[in-house]
Amino acid sequence: MMQEIPPLTAQMGRTGDGSHWAVYVVLPGESRWPEELLPADRGIPSVNDRASALKHLGYVPFRTCPYWGWVETENPRDTASPVRLIATLAVVPAKSEHPAEDLSRHS
Numbered sequence: 001m002m003q004e005i006p007p008l009t010a011q012m013g014r015t016g017d018g019s020h021w022a023v024y025v026v027l028p029g030e031s032r033w034p035e036e037l038l039p040a041d042r043g044i045p046s047v048n049d050r051a052s053a054l055k056h057l058g059y060v061p062f063r064t065c066p067y068w069g070w071v072e073t074e075n076p077r078d079t080a081s082p083v084r085l086i087a088t089l090a091v092v093p094a095k096s097e098h099p100a101e102d103l104s105r106h107s
Helices: 047-057
Strands: 008-014 020-026 035-039 059-061 069-073 084-093
Touching: 020 047, 035 047, 047 059, 047 084
Parallel strands: none
Antiparallel strands: 008 020, 008 084, 020 035, 059 084, 069 084
16 A cells, blocks of 8 residues: 655745745755746736646645635735735645646636
């Protein structure tokens, strides 16, 4: 029986200057995370663009959680500051036993 690899969290948010969307994988205990930048001039990257970015980073969606979720964050010390939207997705390394999902139907 193969041991199940625990999923990691991929996130996507705008860069500080707003020129790109950053797709990155949160690696616990690491100070630097793998990241792929996508241009922000065409709006929010498509699910296929996000899947391509994850594939380039070496990750695929976790088989039981193939949907991106969106969360809203804010600065609790400055309630007048802009709200940031961050997309999240459970992922596993592409070389794991979990096959990639067809993401063209997900949003």
